[in-house]
Amino acid sequence: MTDGFIKAIGRADAIQTLFSEETFEERIDCSGKCILPGLVDAHTHPVWAGERVHEFAMKLAGATYMEIHQAGGGINFTVEHTRQASEEELFCSFQQRLQCMMRAGTTLVECKSGYGLNLETELKMLRVIERARRQGPISISATYCGAHSVPKGKTATEAADEIINNHLPKLKELGSRGEIHVDNIDVFCEKGVFDLNSTRRILQSGKDLGLQINFHGDELHPMKAAELGAELGAQAISHLEEVSDEGIAAMATARSSAVLLPTTAYMLRLKQPRARKMLDEGVIVALGSDFNPNAYCLSMPMVMHLACVNMRMSMPEALAAATINAAYALGKSHTHGSLEVGKQGDLIIINSSRWEHLIYQFGGHHELIEYVIAKGKVIYKK
Numbered sequence: 052m053t054d055g056f057i058k059a060i061g062r063a064d065a066i067q068t069l070f071s072e073e074t075f076e077e078r079i080d081c082s083g084k085c086i087l088p089g090l091v092d093a094h095t096h097p098v099w100a101g102e103r104v105h106e107f108a109m110k111l112a113g114a115t116y117m118e119i120h121q122a123g124g125g126i127n128f129t130v131e132h133t134r135q136a137s138e139e140e141l142f143c144s145f146q147q148r149l150q151c152m153m154r155a156g157t158t159l160v161e162c163k164s165g166y167g168l169n170l171e172t173e174l175k176m177l178r179v180i181e182r183a184r185r186q187g188p189i190s191i192s193a194t195y196c197g198a199h200s201v202p203k204g205k206t207a208t209e210a211a212d213e214i215i216n217n218h219l220p221k222l223k224e225l226g227s228r229g230e231i232h233v234d235n236i237d238v239f240c241e242k243g244v245f246d247l248n249s250t251r252r253i254l255q256s257g258k259d260l261g262l263q264i265n266f267h268g269d270e271l272h273p274m275k276a277a278e279l280g281a282e283l284g285a286q287a288i289s290h291l292e293e294v295s296d297e298g299i300a301a302m303a304t305a306r307s308s309a310v311l312l313p314t315t316a317y318m319l320r321l322k323q324p325r326a327r328k329m330l331d332e333g334v335i336v337a338l339g340s341d342f343n344p345n346a347y348c349l350s351m352p353m354v355m356h357l358a359c360v361n362m363r364m365s366m367p368e369a370l371a372a373a374t375i376n377a378a379y380a381l382g383k384s385h386t387h388g389s390l391e392v393g394k395q396g397d398l399i400i401i402n403s404s405r406w407e408h409l410i411y412q413f414g415g416h417h418e419l420i421e422y423v424i425a426k427g428k429v430i431y432k433k
Contacts, residue, residue: 055426057396077429079422085406087370088389089158089397089425090351091377093310094289094339096196097148098141098176099166101132103344116271116319116345117243126166126200129344133166133176142179148342148349149189155350155416156409158189158397158425159378159387161265161339163237165196168210170218173197174225181231188430190397192381194265195222196237198245198253211249215256223260234382235265235286240279242272247279254283263287263382265310269294271321281305287380289339291324292316299325303333308380311372312341313357314348326362336364337380338372352409352416359410366410396427 059069106124110116119125133141152160162183164176177193184191197218201210225231236257240250254264263286268276270290277298280288288302289310302309311324329336338358340348348354355369364372378388386395400422401409409419423431 055396057392057394081400083404085401085403087399087406088374089399090156090373091388092157092160092340092351093337093377093380094161094312094341096163096343098145098179099129099133099344100136101129129166130168134172138175142182145179145183151349153189153423154431156399156420156423157351160189161192161194161381163194163196165199168202177231188425192234194235194237195233198238207245207249211252214253219256219260234263236262237266239267240274240276277302281307286382292321299329299332308335308337310337310339310380312339313361314346314354315341317357318346323361326364335376335379336372337377355410356413366407398424
């Protein structure tokens with residue numbers, strides 16, 4: 052993997068013969084261990100200031116997500132603190148979070164903006180994501196999520212107009228100048244946030260600029276978001292706790308992936324997404340941590356465990372959902388998500404002869420993961 056890509060896969064003796072005359076910086080003896088693809092986290096909100104640990108107590112006392120949101124908490128609380136934070140402060144905290152993800156085996160992560168809700172702060176977040184993408188070892192898929200919530204004093208229609216007429220043209224301009232690179236467009240399609248019509252307008256405008264559609268839908272209320280996403284050719288739709296049978300069928304036909312987030316349903320005490328129904332219907336099921344101030348989880352092994360226990364996925368299904376299917380959700384399955392010749396050299400080595408231990412040992416990934424390798428280089432060694 053001298054250039055960061057996988058050169059060959061096979062038996063040890065065949066590989067040694069093939070590369071007998073080459074010198075390598077490091078050889079790793081994996082006898083008795085397992086090699087797995089680097090994990091892919093298909094949904095995160097990792098750039099923010101203003102932790103919400105106090106809201107966890109409110110949730111435990113019975114407050115719903117929307118009750119906290121309407122009382123000035125939730126996204127609005129984080130937006131205020133993120134607007135006040137400097138770019139350097141946001142970058143430093145983001146780097147620390149990426150380090151934690153990396154130690155848990157993540158080598159490709161989707162990162163959203165969305166705690167600005169005005170152009171200035173959204174761009175500040177996207178610049179932070181771009182800086183980490185250029186400087187860090189982890190691969191990043193960047194998502195513009197300016198439609199994460201309706202800003203105070205605006206209607207959903209007014210907020211959509213602002214995004215379509217001002218935010219997206221600015222993203223296009225900065226992208227053409229090479230200052231930032233954005234892969235996906237996201238909208239929180241939800242009752243009391245962005246309705247179906249506003250969601251459609253924003254997503255279509257983003258698609259017209261060449262962005263992949265990858266959005267929040269059918270989380271708290273059935274919104275027919277899955278049907279809309281399938282119609283628009285969405286690469287991925289996240290959450291889907293309240294998805295309809297028709298939405299599942301439409302996603303299967305359109306090859307739109309379902310990014311399921313077992314941490315969110317667990318922490319908010321929502322009903323679990325119907326992973327089994329989706330898998331049985333042929334939907335491409337991916338997993339994400341949904342890391343954010345409301346669902347503080349940086350570990351894809353723990354996400355896989357929750358997916359197996361609470362969403363009744365098998366361990367092989369969970370592993371596929373956290374590797375090749377999650378890469379597909381980000382439009383990167385041709386380069387990431389599996390160990391194949393020609394793909395990027397992202398992998399993890401665990402100290403066990405059975406890979407299932409990574410899922411079975413809930414919270415035990417820190418002891419199991421010995422190496423994390425990205426682009427052919429060791430980026431973490433236990």
